[in-house]
Amino acid sequence: MIFLKRFNCIALADDKMAWSGQFSDFDSFTRQNDKRNTSNARSINANDNKDKTNIKLENINLGYSSIVNVVGLILSREDARSVQSRKNSSTERFVFNFTLRDSPLFYVNVTFWGKEQNIKDLTDRFHIGDVVCLSNVQVQAKPQDGSDEKYKSATPVPFCLSGSENHSNIEWYNGPESDTLLQLQHVPIKATNDFYTLEDIQANGQGLHGEHVNLLCVVRKVGQVKEITTKAGRHTQRCELRILDETCPSFALVLWDKELIDLALTWVPYETVIFAADVKVTYDDFRSTMIATADSKTIVTVNPDTLEAQSLYQFAHSQDFQDGDESSGSKTDPSLDSITDVYNISQIKQIMKDLSKQWKPTQYGIVYVFLTQFNIDTEGGGVLRFRCEKCRETVHEDRGYLCSNVECTQGALAMFDSSVIDKQPVVEYSVPVSISDHTGTIEHCFIDGTVMENLLGIKAEVFRDLNIDKRTQMKWNFLLERCKLYFKIFKSSSGGTENKSVFRIMSLEPAKVQDCVQNFIREM
Amino acid sequence: LKQQNKKPSEKKIDPSLHVMTLHLSSVPHWAKYRDNINMIFEVFGIIDSAVIRDATGTHREFILRDEQHHLKCVFYEIDRELQKLIRGHWHRCVGTYDIKNGCFKCVSVRAATMEEKNHGQQLAKSTNELLKQMTRHLPEQ
Numbered sequence: 171m172i173f174l175k176r177f178n179c180i181a182l183a184d185d186k187m188a189w190s191g192q193f194s195d196f197d198s199f200t201r202q203n204d205k206r207n208t209s210n211a212r213s214i215n216a217n218d219n220k221d222k223t224n225i226k227l228e229n230i231n232l233g234y235s236s237i238v239n240v241v242g243l244i245l246s247r248e249d250a251r252s253v254q255s256r257k258n259s260s261t262e263r264f265v266f267n268f269t270l271r272d273s274p275l276f277y278v279n280v281t282f283w284g285k286e287q288n289i290k291d292l293t294d295r296f297h298i299g300d301v302v303c304l305s306n307v308q309v310q311a312k313p314q315d316g317s318d319e320k321y322k323s324a325t326p327v328p329f330c331l332s333g334s335e336n337h338s339n340i341e342w343y344n345g346p347e348s349d350t351l352l353q354l355q356h357v358p359i360k361a362t363n364d365f366y367t368l369e370d371i372q373a374n375g376q377g378l379h380g381e382h383v384n385l386l387c388v389v390r391k392v393g394q395v396k397e398i399t400t401k402a403g404r405h406t407q408r409c410e411l412r413i414l415d416e417t418c419p420s421f422a423l424v425l426w427d428k429e430l431i432d433l434a435l436t437w438v439p440y441e442t443v444i445f446a447a448d449v450k451v452t453y454d455d456f457r458s459t460m461i462a463t464a465d466s467k468t469i470v471t472v473n474p475d476t477l478e479a480q481s482l483y484q485f486a487h488s489q490d491f492q493d494g495d496e497s498s499g500s501k502t503d504p505s506l507d508s509i510t511d512v513y514n515i516s517q518i519k520q521i522m523k524d525l526s527k528q529w530k531p532t533q534y535g536i537v538y539v540f541l542t543q544f545n546i547d548t549e550g551g552g553v554l555r556f557r558c559e560k561c562r563e564t565v566h567e568d569r570g571y572l573c574s575n576v577e578c579t580q581g582a583l584a585m586f587d588s589s590v591i592d593k594q595p596v597v598e599y600s601v602p603v604s605i606s607d608h609t610g611t612i613e614h615c616f617i618d619g620t621v622m623e624n625l626l627g628i629k630a631e632v633f634r635d636l637n638i639d640k641r642t643q644m645k646w647n648f649l650l651e652r653c654k655l656y657f658k659i660f661k662s663s664s665g666g667t668e669n670k671s672v673f674r675i676m677s678l679e680p681a682k683v684q685d686c687v688q689n690f691i692r693e694m
Numbered sequence: 695l696k697q698q699n700k701k702p703s704e705k706k707i708d709p710s711l712h713v714m715t716l717h718l719s720s721v722p723h724w725a726k727y728r729d730n731i732n733m734i735f736e737v738f739g740i741i742d743s744a745v746i747r748d749a750t751g752t753h754r755e756f757i758l759r760d761e762q763h764h765l766k767c768v769f770y771e772i773d774r775e776l777q778k779l780i781r782g783h784w785h786r787c788v789g790t791y792d793i794k795n796g797c798f799k800c801v802s803v804r805a806a807t808m809e810e811k812n813h814g815q816q817l818a819k820s821t822n823e824l825l826k827q828m829t830r831h832l833p834e835q
Contacts, residue, residue, distance in 0.1 A: 516708060540713045540788075542734075547773070608715075608824060610708035642773050650713075650736075650788045650802040683809040683817075690820050 224303065227276040232311055232329055239305045240331065241343050242270035243351045245277055245359070246323060246469045247429055249406075250293045252286070264289035268296070269323045269469060270304070270331070274357050279322045280304065284335030292340060298433055301351045303343040307333040321466050323359075323448065358445040359469050360384050362476040369417030371451055371460050372528070378460065382448040382467055386478055387413040388486040389442045390420060392434055407431050413444075413462075416485050420661075422461040423449065430464055437472070440486050443479045445471040457670075458526065506656050506677055509534045512689050516609035518673065521659055525671035532660040534676075538686045542611060543604035544649040546633075547641035554630055555600040562596070571595040597630045599623065603675075605655060608690070617675050625678050654681040707731055707828060713788075714825065715817040719763040721798060724825050725791035730832050731825075736788045737798070738806050738814035739765065741781050758787060758798070760815075766797040776803060784811045 224241045247268035255261035264286045271277035282292060296302060309329050312318045318330060333340070343351075365384040366374075391412040398408050409431040411423040423446070425431050437444070448467040451460055464470065473479065513521070513535045521533055546553050556565045558573035565571045571594075599622035604613045623629055626644060636644070656677040662670050707730060715736040716724060724733070739758035746755050753770045756779065767787055769776050779785060789800040806814070 519708070540736075542711055542713065604711070606711050606713045608712055608821060610712055611710035613710070646774065646802065650734075683807070683813045687813045687817050687820075690817060694820050694823060 227272050227278055227327055230309055230327070230329065232309065236309050237306055238309055238331075239303065240270065240272065240278075240307065241301070241303045241345070241347060241351070242272035242277070243354050244296060244298055244300045244302060245269040245271050246298060247293070247296070248466055249428060250286075250289045262286070266292050267322065267466075269325070270302070271354050271359070272351065274354065276327060277323070277359060278325050278327050278329065278331055279318070280307065280331040280333065282333045282335075282338070282340065288335045296340060296342075298429060299352075299355055301343045301348050303341050303345075304331065304333060304338065305341075306338040307331045308338075319467070323467050323469055353475075356471065356473055356475040358384075358447065358471045358474045358476065360445075360447050362474070362478055365445065365478075366451075367417040368413070368415050368421045371421075371462070372418065375460060376453045378451050379453045380450065382450055383462075385413070385415075385423070385444075385446045385449055385462060386474070386482060387415045387421070387423075387444060387446070388482055389434075389437045389439055389444060390414045391439055392437055395431055395435070409434060411437075414486065415482060422454075422457075422459075424461060424463040426464065427466075430468075430470065433470070433472070441483075443473050443483050443486075445474040445476075445479065447471070503658065503676065504534060509536060509656055511535045513537050514609045514693060515539065515605070515607045515612055518612065518657070518659070519610065522671040522673060525659060525661055530661075532658055534656070534658050537605070537607070537655050537657060538681050538689055539605040539607050539653055539655050540650055541603055541648050541653060542606040542650065543602070543613070544645055546601060546645050547638050549638070553599065553601050554634055555598050556595040557598065559594070559596050565595050597634055599630045599633070605653075612673065615673055615675055617678060621675055621678055648680075652681040652683065652686055653678050654685065715814065715821050717763070717815070717818045717822070718758060718760050718765045720818070720822055721765060721791050722793070722796070725793055727825075727829055727832065728790075728793075731828060734788060734790055734801075735798075736786065737765065738784060738786050738810055738818075741779055741783060741785055744781065745776065745779050755797075758785065767800050767803075768792075768797050769800045769803055779803065780805070786810055786814075 224239045227240065227242070230238060245268075247266070250264050250266055252262050252264050255263065263283055266282040266284075266289050268280050268282075269277055270280050282289065284292075308331065310332050311329055319325070322330075365386040366378075368385070368387065371378060371383065389411060393410040393412070395407050395409045398406050400406060406426060407428050409425045411425065411434060412420050413423045414420055425434055446462070446464065447469045448465075449462045450465050450467075451462050453459075454461045511534070514537060518535070518537060524530065525533075556567065556571055557563065558565050558571075558575065561573060561575050563573055563575040565573055598619050599617065600619075601617045601622055603615050603617055604611050605615060606612075617625065625648065626633065633641075655675060658674050658676055660672055660674070662672045709732060712731060712733045713736060714724065714733050718737055718739050721735055721737060724735075727733075737758065739760045741756055742759045742764060743755075743757035747753075748755055748768075753768050754776045755766065755768050758765045758767050767789075784806040786802075786804055786806040787798065787800045788802040789798055791797075792799050
C-alpha cells in the first residue's frame, strides 16, 4: 500500500519521463520503450557501464538529469517486497529498496522494480557494504510532504532514484573510487555528536516514545535469532541486542530485518561500536522500560571512525561488566564471608523496587527471616525439578521425563530407542518459600540446588524417596524458625523477566537468636 | 551498614505477613490490630498446666505463663501430633490469637533454647515499641 502511493507519486512527479509508472510497462520491452530510451539517454547502455559517465549525487539537478548512472555504497537495504497493482489486483510486482551513498554528505534512496525472481536475485546478491554501480536509473523528485521518507531513510537530497529490471541495471563496482567509497562505511551519516546517550533516553522516558533518535553504543550481547511470522503472514527474523554506553550498562536494541541481523551476527561483544542513525525508541509496557528498535529508516555505521566512538571503545575496554545484569553471574559472586550488610524485608522490597526502575549493580546482603511457607511435604511435587541429563532442559514426570527440546538428541533418540527413556533425569531442588520478618514478607522465592541441599543435609535424589511423614518432620525443623539468609538482588536480562529485579537466595542457615536481637535493636 | 529506614509509622503498612515476637501479656492487645497489620506472633513462656486433649479430640490445650501473665494455648494436630511437652520448661509458640475464644492458636510449639529464653524478652520489648510506632496513626482499638 505504501509503495503504491509512492509509485503514483513517481508518475506524477516526472512528466518528462516516458515511463508512465504503469505496471504493464514492465511486461515487455516494446518498440516504443526502446525509442524513448534511445532518445532520452542515447549514451546509456544498461549492459555496459564502462563507457558511460557516472554522476555524483551532489551534481544531480532535478531540472535536467533524469536518467543517470551512479556509483555508491549500499548503506542499508530491505528484503524484496511484493506490491499489488491498484488497477489490477492480480498483478504483483516486487520491489527492492536500498540507500546508496557516494560521499560523506550525500546519500539517496533507491527503489528497484521488477518481477519476483529478478528482484529476489538482486536482494540475494547485493548487501550492506557493497559498492555498486546503478545504470539507467531515473531521478525523481521526492514528494514535498515528506511521505516518501515516512518508511525510508531521511536523505539530504531532494530526489530519489528508481530503476526497473527492463531499463536499469545494478552491478558490483570495482573502479578507481572503490576504496574511497568503502571508507564511507565508517563515517556516520549524522554529525558525530548527534546522538542520545542511553541514559538520556531513559531520562526522557515516555516523552520520546515513538521518536527516531541516533545512538552511539557498544554491542554487549547479540541474542538468539528468532524466526517470526507477522500478522500479515510475512516471514521475518527478530534478534535482540544488548548495547551499552558510558551511561548505561545494558539497553535493548531490537533488529527485525534479516540483512541487519546477518550483519549483527558478525559483531563482537564489547568490541564492536555502532552508530545507529534513526532507531525508533519506544516505551515497552511489559518491561516497564525504554527500548530501541531498528526499522526501515535506520542506518547503522559499524565501528565509526570518530573520536566519540574511540573514546567509547576505550571505555568499554576499561570496564569490568562482569557483574550487573547477567543472571548467571554466580561465578563472580563474592564469598559469603565478605557479605556483611544486614537488611530487613521492607528494605529489600525497596531495593527491588528501585532496581526495576533504574539499573544499579548487583546488591548482596543478609536478612534474618522466618520461613513462613515451606511446603516440602505436599503431595505431587512442586519441590523437585527434573532436568534432561543431556541438555538440562526441564522435563516432567507426566511426560515420562521425555526431553522436549527439539535441539537435544536425548529427546530425538527416545522416539526411536525406548531404552533411552529409562535413563533417569537429573533431579534437583526447587522449593518455593515465603520469608518474613517484623516488616513484612517476600513470597515466591525459591531455594534451589545446593542451597537446599546444605539446609536439609540430604541430596535431592535421597529426598525424592522420602515418605510424606518424614518430609513433614523435616519441614518443621525449618518452618517458622529463624534463619540467616544471604541474598543477591540483580536486574534480570533474560526472557520475560527482563528488567525486573530478581531476588536470589545464596545461602540459608539457622540463625542465632542474639544476632537477630542485636540487629533488631540496631534498627530501632 | 546501610540503614535507610524511615520511622515505620510514616510509611504505609505492608499488607504482607509480619512475624512479631511479643510478651504473653501484650498478645491480646496487639491482636486487636489484625485488620490493620497482617501478623503472626512468637511468644516464649513456661508451660504451667497439663497438656490435655479437648473433649472433641481435635486439639490439645495448655497454659503458657511468664513472670506475671498467662495465656491459654491450643494446638490443632493437623499434619502432625503435638510432641511431648514438659510442664515447667520454657517453650516457644508461634501462632495467632483468637480474640473470640481468648486463646492462642499455636501452629508451632517446641522447647525454647537457652538463647531464646535469654533474648526473647528483649526482642518482645523492641517489637512492642515497633508496634506502638506502627499503630500511632491508627484509631484506638
